Amino acid sequence: MKLSTKGRYAVTAMMDLAIHDKIGPVTLADISQCQGISLSYLEQLFAKLRKQGLVEGVRGPGGGYRLARPSDQITVASIITAVDESVDITRCRGHEDCQDGERCLTHELWDDLSNRLYEFLDGITLDQFANRPEVQAVAKRQDRDVNRHHFIFRRTAA
16 A cells, blocks of 8 residues: 555644644644645645544634544544545455456455555544654754744744
């Protein structure tokens, strides 16, 4: 299975929101700068994430996006599927027509692996992943590198 940039970027952006959720809404510009993801690409992803009820927009000064529900209720699998990604690694995308319109010899193997991969990703919430010490260390470094901490501090001090 090869997860495209769409799925990877959606998970990364949602992790950024989860890590900064207690502070308040996060702008797509902040995520773009901190994570190195194109702003226009983030806008497309967030339209899908909003439509699936994973994020909500906050208008006005200090606005941006926030998680639509607690981070312990959002799984990595739900994010990937929200942006139209699949965790199916069969050649036929589950249609069982892998070999000349029929099921191939190894279809069952790849189907089982797809199911286990989905179960694995569905068993990891944003909260679980965001609270890993390694992830927290990366987030602090990224915030420091783009001077994001000062922006967040100013927003919360107002």
